[in-house]
Amino acid sequence: MSRVAIVGLGHSKFGRRTDVDVAELAFESIKQAIDDAGVDKKDIKNVVVGSAGGWYEESLPAVIVNEYAGLTSVGTMRVEAACASGSAAVKTAYNSIVSGEGDIAMAVGVEKMTEVDTLTSVELIGRAGSYMWEFENYGMTFPAYYALYAVAHMDKFGTTEEDMGRVAVKAHHYGAMNPLAQFQKEVTLEKVLSSQVVSWPLKLYDACPLTDGSATVVLASEEVAKKLTDTPIWIRGVGYSSDSANLSKRDDYVGLAASVEAARRAYEAAKVTPRDIDVATCHDCFTIAELMAYEDLGFCKKGEAAAMIREGQTEVGGRIPVNLDGGLKAKGHPIGATGVSMMVEISKQLRGEAGNHQAPIRNGVGLVHNVGGTGHYAYVSILSRN
Numbered sequence: 196m197s198r199v200a201i202v203g204l205g206h207s208k209f210g211r212r213t214d215v216d217v218a219e220l221a222f223e224s225i226k227q228a229i230d231d232a233g234v235d236k237k238d239i240k241n242v243v244v245g246s247a248g249g250w251y252e253e254s255l256p257a258v259i260v261n262e263y264a265g266l267t268s269v270g271t272m273r274v275e276a277a278c279a280s281g282s283a284a285v286k287t288a289y290n291s292i293v294s295g296e297g298d299i300a301m302a303v304g305v306e307k308m309t310e311v312d313t314l315t316s317v318e319l320i321g322r323a324g325s326y327m328w329e330f331e332n333y334g335m336t337f338p339a340y341y342a343l344y345a346v347a348h349m350d351k352f353g354t355t356e357e358d359m360g361r362v363a364v365k366a367h368h369y370g371a372m373n374p375l376a377q378f379q380k381e382v383t384l385e386k387v388l389s390s391q392v393v394s395w396p397l398k399l400y401d402a403c404p405l406t407d408g409s410a411t412v413v414l415a416s417e418e419v420a421k422k423l424t425d426t427p428i429w430i431r432g433v434g435y436s437s438d439s440a441n442l443s444k445r446d447d448y449v450g451l452a453a454s455v456e457a458a459r460r461a462y463e464a465a466k467v468t469p470r471d472i473d474v475a476t477c478h479d480c481f482t483i484a485e486l487m488a489y490e491d492l493g494f495c496k497k498g499e500a501a502a503m504i505r506e507g508q509t510e511v512g513g514r515i516p517v518n519l520d521g522g523l524k525a526k527g528h529p530i531g532a533t534g535v536s537m538m539v540e541i542s543k544q545l546r547g548e549a550g551n552h553q554a555p556i557r558n559g560v561g562l563v564h565n566v567g568g569t570g571h572y573a574y575v576s577i578l579s580r581n
Contacts, residue, residue: 199292200420200427201578203232203301203413204539209527210377211309212407217251218263221305221409224532225264228301228411233423239413240297241270244305245284246531247277249319251307260303270296277323278480279567280304281410281534282574286433288414298416304535305409316405323568325441338394338402340442340569341481345396347448348483352498356396360387361504362482363400363524370525372552377406377527401482406527410535412542428542431467431560431577434460438570445570453573454491454566462493465577467560469493472515472577474544474554476537478566479522488564489517492575516554519544534565534574545580556580 205227212220221244229236244257253259257273270291276283281304288300308316320337321330329335348354364384370376382400390399420427436456439445446452462468469492477492479485486500494515495503503509509517520526520540523533541561543549559580566573 197293198417198429199289199414200417200429201412201538201542202415202420202423202427203228203234204542205231205411206375206536206539207409208375209406209408209529212307217253217256217305217307218259220307220407221260221303222264224409224411225303228413232413232415234299234413236265239266239269239299239301241288241291241300242266242303243284243287243300244271244273244303245280245535246273246305247275247280250316251310256305260305276572277567278478278528278530279534279565279572279574280531281536282563282565282576283534285412285535285538285576286435286574289430289433292414292416298419300414301411302414302535303409303411304532306529306531307407308405308529309407313405323571328441338397338481341483342394342397343442344448344487345483348487349396351449352501354486354501356388357384358486358501358504359396359401359482360384362479362485363387365504365510366479366518366522366524369519369552370521373521373526376521376525377404378521378525397481397483403480403523403528406529408527408529408532408536410532410539412535412538426546428545429579429581431579432461432464433574433576434458434462434464435572435574436460437572440568440571442569449497450487450491451566451570451573453570454488454564454575457573457575458492458564461575461577467577471558471560472562473556473558473560474519474541475515475517475562475564476520476522476540477517477564479518479524480528480566482524484566485518485522492562492564511552511554519549519552519554534563537563537565538576538578541578545578
């Protein structure tokens with residue numbers, strides 16, 4: 196089976212982007228990625244667009260996005276896996292190369308979430324749970340879902356509001372170093388803890404924002420990748436899994452079973468262990484989600500995530516730096532773009548191009564963790580320099 200590498204990277208500015216429509220927003224990252232890869236548009240066989248949709252004007256974005264970018268003759272589709280749509284797009288583009296359809300493919304993630312009011316957005320995101328059972332009958336929204344996880348984790352392991360607050364402080368610290376991040380200002384633990392309660396114990400600064408943004412990666416087969424660049428970033432393994440949409444059917448609320456299984460599959464495919472990972476991005480839609488990810492991904496044992504954040508183990512210089520671009524919490528979370536944005540960040544880290552938030556790279560291995568819904572979907576991707 197042919198190896199596949201990431202050879203081109205593109206990333207728009209994240210935030211409230213009233214200056215562009217969805218096609219223009221996608222084009223910002225598409226152009227960067229094509230230029231970075233040094234490929235001709237006519238050589239791109241397939242383009243996969245990841246977008247959950249519903250927030251912006253186009254209900255069928257794939258053709259609109261590709262046509263605006265001058266990619267009118269390519270094979271194209273739009274994929275959806277809720278907040279993991281970007282990773283699903285990368286996996287689908289990867290599959291097109293492995294299957295022999297072509298040597299070059301592209302994955303684009305894009306979302307424009309600020310075109311609707313906040314209440315409408317809360318409902319749209321709430322529909323990513325079990326809509327009829329949880330949203331219609333009980334009024335569950337995403338802050339409430341993750342508050343449930345937070346309370347369970349606090350009860351079982353002694354995790355505190357301060358521990359979750361430390362995740363936010365770390366996110367804003369690194370977001371302040373990222374010129375593409377939605378929030379580029381540091382915050383104190385006191386400010387986090389005194390912010391408005393959204394769904395106890397989660398507060399305003401425990402939650403990621405609504406975001407507009409796009410990210411793009413160009414993928415190539417091994418033979419072509421080696422001709423295009425001296426720094427191909429290889430997709431060593433992708434694991435993915437799913438779980439019930441109905442939380443009442445979950446075994447517990449201190450982690451995501453889909454993440455655990457996706458990670459197991461990814462490590463097995465890549466022939467690595469958590470100890471081999473130099474740097475990671477994980478799905479921190481809420482601060483408790485990052486702590487659960489440490490445990491689900493095997494970075495520590497169950498119940499030890501709070502110690503990791505207290506001891507600075509997930510910062511630059513720590514055992515395994517996590518979310519050095521600010522994460523979803525500070526960089527922003529344009530749902531369809533998030534997984535691709537994570538791929539861009541880890542690829543830059545492995546290339547040594549992450550600038551003032553560069554992690555030390557020893558083994559040349561990075562990890563991307565992307566969750567959809569309340570743990571409905573999970574994708575874990577292992578990238579490497581070799």
